[in-house]
Each structure stands twice: as C-alpha cells, then as structure tokens.
Amino acid sequence: MxxxxxxxxxxxxxxxxxxxxxxxxxxxxxxxxxxxxxxxxxxxxxxxxxxxxxxxxxxxxxxxxxxxxxxxxxxxxxxxxxxxxxxxxxxxxxxxxxxxxxxxxxxxxxxxxxxxxxxxxxxxxxxxxxxxxxxxxxxxxxxxxxxxxxxxxxxxxxKAIGGGNLLILGADQKSALAAAEAAATAMRAVRGVILPFPGGIVRAGSKIGARRYKSMIASTNDAFCPTLRGRVGVDSALPENVNAVLEIVVDGLDRPAIEDSLRAGIDAACRPGVVAITAGNYGGKLGKHHFRLHDLCASWSTST
Amino acid sequence: MTLTLQQQPTVPLEAEVLSPDVIAPLGLDAVRALPVFHGKRQRRLDEFFSVVGSPGDDLEIEGDLRKVKWIGRGMTRGRVAVRGDVGMHLGAYMKGGSIEVTGSASDWVGGEMSGGTIRISGNAGGQIGAAYRGSSTGMADGTIVVGGSAGLEVGMRMKRGIIVIGGPVRDFAGLQMKGGTIVLGAGAELRTGAWMMRGTIVSLKPIPIMPTFAYASTYTPTFLRILARHLATLGVTLPTDDAKGSYHRYNGDSSVPGKGELFVWSASAEASARQG
CATH class of the missing domain: 3.30.70.520 (Alpha-Beta Plaits)
Structure with a gap:
C-alpha cells in the first residue's frame, strides 16, 4: 500500500x-x-x-x-x-x-x-x-x-514490550533524517512509550549474530546497508533509489501504546524523499509480538 | 441509619456498639436491643437513642453526646457522622473508615488507632492518638484532623499516622513520640516533643523550643510538599511555597537521646534574618 x-x-x-x-x-x-x-x-x-x-x-x-x-x-x-x-x-x-x-x-x-x-x-x-x-x-x-x-x-x-520498530528508506541521507526526525517527534507524543536511541533514531540497525565473528551477538544489518548493495554475498533489501536507511525503535508499556506510536510514526515519516517504510523482524521466530504495518494503517483511506 | 440521643445519660454511657462493624449486619430490632453500659448497668441502646432507617455502614448520630463514650471503637469500615459534641475515646482502636464530628470531642480521640480518618470541626481534649496508660505505643496509622484546639499529650507515643490540630495545643504535644507526624496549626504551649525518639512535629507558629532540641537548618523538606498535597484533600493548608518562607528544623530530644525533628514555619523575612 x-x-x-x-x-x-x-x-x-x-x-x-x-x-x-x-x-x-x-x-x-x-x-x-x-x-x-x-x-x-x-x-x-x-x-x-x-x-x-x-x-x-x-x-x-x-x-x-x-x-x-x-x-x-x-x-x-x-x-x-x-x-x-x-x-x-x-x-x-x-x-x-x-x-x-x-x-x-x-x-x-x-x-x-x-x-x-x-x-x-x-x-x-x-x-x-x-x-x-x-x-x-x-x-x-x-x-x-x-x-x-x-x-x-x-x-x-x-510486563512490557520492547523492540517495536520502523525502517525509513530514504532517497538520500537528508530526506531519511528529516523523515525520521518527524516520525520520532510524533512517536514520542504517545504516552507509555520511549525511543531509546539518540534522538530516538538509530542508523546502526543490527541483525542477530554475525557471519564471520561468531562471538558477537549482533552485527550490522547488511541487508539494509546501501553501500553493500550489489556486493557478492549480500542479499540487499533495498531498491536502487534508496541511499539511506534510518530505524526508530520503540519500547512501550503495552501493545496499544506501541501501536499508536508506530502508527503516528509511519504517518509522519511519509513525506517527500522517502521511498518506503518497512520494519525489522526475524521471521516471527524470536519475538511473540508482531506489529503488521498494513494493520496499523488499515483505518487510513489509502491508494493500494 | 440515624440515631438520635433522646434520653441524656446521668453518668457516662459506654456505647462502643455505635460502630458500622457492629450495626451493619443486624436488623433494626437487633440494633435497638444492642447493649450499652450506663455506668455499671447494662441497658438497651433504644433506652437512650431513637433509631431510624436501615442498618448499614453509614451512621448518623445526633444530640448532645458529651457523655457518650467509645463511639466508633475499633471500627474497620464505613462512616460515622456525629452531629454535635461527643465524649471520650471517640474512634479508639479504629482500623478503618471515617468519623466526622460537627462539634467538639473530649479526651482520647483515636487512642491507639491504626487506620481510618477522624475529623473534628471543633475542639478536642487531650491524649489525641495517644497510647493508653501502660501501653507502649499509641496511634499506629490513620489521620486525625481537629479544626480547633486540643489538650495535653497530643500524639503521646504515636508511631505512625498524622495528627493535625488547627488551633492552639497545650503542653507535651508529641510526648515520647516514636514516629508519625503532628501538625500544629497554631503552635503549642510547653515541652513540645519532650522525650520524642523519632517522628516529626510541624508548627506553623513559633513555639517554645526545649533546650534539648538543637537548631539544624532552614529549608522546606520535600516530604512536607507531599504531606501538604495529602492534607489539602482534607481541607488543611500546609505552606510549602519557598517564596513565602521555609522551616527551621530542630533535632531532638537529646535527653533521650532521640532522632525526632521539629519544623517551625518561618515567613520569608524572618528566614532571611536568621540566615543573615
């Protein structure tokens, strides 16, 4: 959509x-x-x-x-x-x-x-x-x-929920940052959540473990690194017109708070210079709380 | 349910049955037959009171009750509203619920109470929230608010809870106090805090400070701001505005030796003079 x-x-x-x-x-x-x-x-x-x-x-x-x-x-x-x-x-x-x-x-x-x-x-x-x-x-x-x-x-x-997230795929670094800043501001306005990273935004998204350093529990999310697109061994998740990705992580006291925050963030991030909004997951195998982006935006009148 | 004193007792009437815990489970006839002690003689409640309405947790008691003792003794719930003056031991051993008195009360209000709220619009006697003679500990929790004056030994040996007296208080407020808080809206006479081990006495007017209390500092402790918010819900104003003044703190009683504290409100100009 x-x-x-x-x-x-x-x-x-x-x-x-x-x-x-x-x-x-x-x-x-x-x-x-x-x-x-x-x-x-x-x-x-x-x-x-x-x-x-x-x-x-x-x-x-x-x-x-x-x-x-x-x-x-x-x-x-x-x-x-x-x-x-x-x-x-x-x-x-x-x-x-x-x-x-x-x-x-x-x-x-x-x-x-x-x-x-x-x-x-x-x-x-x-x-x-x-x-x-x-x-x-x-x-x-x-x-x-x-x-x-x-x-x-x-x-x-x-009990609470941690690790809700959005990935903002921008045409360039400036556009991605502006969208992420707007999204962070909107998400922080929701009671019951925090955005733990600097300014609410993280550029160093991670994947679980590492391909080459077995002792590491997390390493760079190579699929979303624009500079690795096209490199042998990298299964990039980015289309060619994306040159910067920023992530917003949200922790909340309960599911409705995170849903409201993510929804506000998506809305604020959809602005010129942003190619797509996506989210990070591990195939649903590690965390039991799944926030489907289309469900969050279901009430919006959209062109699909 | 409304109980109105019709027959004035000639000697003190011990009526600890006037409590929601006792009355609520009973039928109307059983309430009227409840035992009270007129001096040493056991009588029926309805020999003195007219009883109207359905038994429940909400009691209204009317009349000149100055000779009626032990109202609300040990109550754990409900509300007792006394329209008029009331006798000794009101709310003694009380654990919960509330008592409101439109007139004045006699001695031993809330003696050894451990919960609930007692509010008296007029004056009260001595030994408010105190330990009974031979007992080591007085009031263990709860709140007592007296709008007018009070007598001797307010809060004697109290351990926790809050007592607020709006008018002047006589000698030995906080005697042998072990904890809790006493707020004196109009100060007190002599020996305030004598032998206090712990606890807090706040006076909004200057009071004679015993030589066994030492001046410590001038400030407004944060807990008083929280207490002020709590007391505001009971209609009591405790000043905490730094612009208007602060509190002189005195530690004592060093003759015990104790870890108690007296806070005496000082308006801004006076605070500045002391510090200068």
Missing amino acids: EWRGVAIRDTFAEAFDMYAARVVITAGSAAWARTAGQAMTGFATSVIGCKVEAGIEGDLDPAATPDGRPGISLLVFGVDQAGLTTRLLDRIGQTVLTCPTTACFDGLPDAASRAPVGGVLRHFGDRFQSSKVIDGVRYWRIPVMEGEFLIQETFGIQ
Whole structure:
C-alpha cells in the first residue's frame, strides 16, 4: 500500500517481552528535572550493550507530580525483573541522588511487582536516613549536603514490550533524517512509550549474530546497508533509489501504546524523499509480538 | 441509619456498639436491643437513642453526646457522622473508615488507632492518638484532623499516622513520640516533643523550643510538599511555597537521646534574618 506516495511494505515489526519501570523525577526547576532525566537515561540505548533501555517519556507539570514541583517521567526497560531492579539502583543512585534538588518517585503505583529501590538506596544515609509514610506510601529521606534526597521505597515493575520498530528508506541521507526526525517527534507524543536511541533514531540497525565473528551477538544489518548493495554475498533489501536507511525503535508499556506510536510514526515519516517504510523482524521466530504495518494503517483511506 | 440521643445519660454511657462493624449486619430490632453500659448497668441502646432507617455502614448520630463514650471503637469500615459534641475515646482502636464530628470531642480521640480518618470541626481534649496508660505505643496509622484546639499529650507515643490540630495545643504535644507526624496549626504551649525518639512535629507558629532540641537548618523538606498535597484533600493548608518562607528544623530530644525533628514555619523575612 502507499500513503502520500510512500510505499508501506507488507511486513511486520517483531518485538519482545520485557519488564518496565516508570520513574518520576521532580526538582526545583524543570531544567534540573530534565538534567537528572537525561543523566539517568544516558547510555541506555539497547540491552545488547547497556543492559537496559531507557528514555524520557515526557515532562510533567507541577500539578501532575507527587510533590507539586516540575518533573519528568522516564521509562526503563530490562529483560528480567532482577536485572531491571539492579539497573534502577545503579542509575538512580548515581544520577538522581547526586543531582541537585531532585526527588524520585514510582510512576507505576498499580504494578503488583515491586522493586525495593528506595529501600536499598536508603543505606547511603548511613543510618541517618528516616522514613515517612504518607497516604499509605513510604518515602525515604536521605540526608545529603544540600538538604535531603527523597525517594519512594518501592517502584512498580510490569510486563512490557520492547523492540517495536520502523525502517525509513530514504532517497538520500537528508530526506531519511528529516523523515525520521518527524516520525520520532510524533512517536514520542504517545504516552507509555520511549525511543531509546539518540534522538530516538538509530542508523546502526543490527541483525542477530554475525557471519564471520561468531562471538558477537549482533552485527550490522547488511541487508539494509546501501553501500553493500550489489556486493557478492549480500542479499540487499533495498531498491536502487534508496541511499539511506534510518530505524526508530520503540519500547512501550503495552501493545496499544506501541501501536499508536508506530502508527503516528509511519504517518509522519511519509513525506517527500522517502521511498518506503518497512520494519525489522526475524521471521516471527524470536519475538511473540508482531506489529503488521498494513494493520496499523488499515483505518487510513489509502491508494493500494 | 440515624440515631438520635433522646434520653441524656446521668453518668457516662459506654456505647462502643455505635460502630458500622457492629450495626451493619443486624436488623433494626437487633440494633435497638444492642447493649450499652450506663455506668455499671447494662441497658438497651433504644433506652437512650431513637433509631431510624436501615442498618448499614453509614451512621448518623445526633444530640448532645458529651457523655457518650467509645463511639466508633475499633471500627474497620464505613462512616460515622456525629452531629454535635461527643465524649471520650471517640474512634479508639479504629482500623478503618471515617468519623466526622460537627462539634467538639473530649479526651482520647483515636487512642491507639491504626487506620481510618477522624475529623473534628471543633475542639478536642487531650491524649489525641495517644497510647493508653501502660501501653507502649499509641496511634499506629490513620489521620486525625481537629479544626480547633486540643489538650495535653497530643500524639503521646504515636508511631505512625498524622495528627493535625488547627488551633492552639497545650503542653507535651508529641510526648515520647516514636514516629508519625503532628501538625500544629497554631503552635503549642510547653515541652513540645519532650522525650520524642523519632517522628516529626510541624508548627506553623513559633513555639517554645526545649533546650534539648538543637537548631539544624532552614529549608522546606520535600516530604512536607507531599504531606501538604495529602492534607489539602482534607481541607488543611500546609505552606510549602519557598517564596513565602521555609522551616527551621530542630533535632531532638537529646535527653533521650532521640532522632525526632521539629519544623517551625518561618515567613520569608524572618528566614532571611536568621540566615543573615
């Protein structure tokens, strides 16, 4: 099918089960909340190399935060609950506790599974810490040189989905990037998802394993590398008029959030200079969550 | 269901049956026959109260109830609305639900309660949320809000929960406190926080600070912002606007030695003077 002259291929994005936590950081100003959020979600593009995938879900108005200060909402994804808990401890301990004026809250209060984040980080207080229970929720107050760091005792962890994706096939690098930027902006506007890569966009899409380096768990996605088109041994997925491909990976708290995000991304990416939109998968053998692009766009009035 | 006091007791009337947990499962006749103790004598409830309506979790109790004790004792659910003044031990050992009083209450409101909410529009007596004599721990959770004044030993040995007193409070607020939070909207008289081991006392007016409390710093802790949001749902205003002021923190009671804290609100100009 086509949408605004851009071919949308009849394929699907293949995604995987993950576990997610939502971390709400507040601070004395929106700028400091964002600083803490950026620090905490840094170097968290892929579980392949970072053990965790994280990103900023959105800014929060003071009216929407537990302490009435400006805030930011983050989503953190891991492959298992224990690993995710460890990463939360590492990242909050090193990047939020240390950041001026911040406090840290759970954003998934209804999640049955709880990770004892504040309950462990409190030990930084060297027994000078104290707790306070307000409206049934326990908070830990850790004395720091600037005053107090406040953190909720437990954080909710829920099942989630990671690895939804789009591949934007552009006539040139400039067009592909402009489309990817537009798509990333539209996808980020959906609540419950994050785009873990830099600016939400990844140029180094990967395939599982490697042809020649057997110890590697991932290597370049040669089928989508324009410079390898025509090379012996490469089964290129790119037509001749495609000279740059950019991928957007999306992790979400549930399937509807990812569907909404992908749909918004496809719509935004269909613009001049884009040849086609497709998605990455492994034949449906590895991930149980399949997002068929044509199904996502089924409600659009299209020319097929 | 509405219960109206028709016959004023000549001595205190112990009426712990006035609780949703007791009344809700019963029929109307059984409710009227519930036992109350007029002094040492057991009587029927309907010898003192008219009982109208269907038994349920929502009770309205009307009249001059100053001699009626133990209303809502140990209740776990439902709502009790008292139209008028009420006697001692209101909501003692309460675990859940809510009690609202339009008038004033006597001593021992919420004694050793562990959940639920008690709101009193008028004044209250002493020992609010306190431990009974010989008991090691007072209030273990829940919320008590008194619009007016309160008496001695508010929150004595309380461990968790929140007590808010809008008016002035007498001596020994937070005596031997073990945890939880007391908010004093109009300050207190002497020895606030005496022997407190842990917990928080917030005063929005200047109070006499015992020499066993040491000034620590001036700031607005983040947990007070969360508490302010929670209290706002109960109609209580706790200032947290940095532009308007902040809190002097005092640590104590060092005679125990304790890890408690007193926060005393200080408007901006005063805060600046102290820091300068």
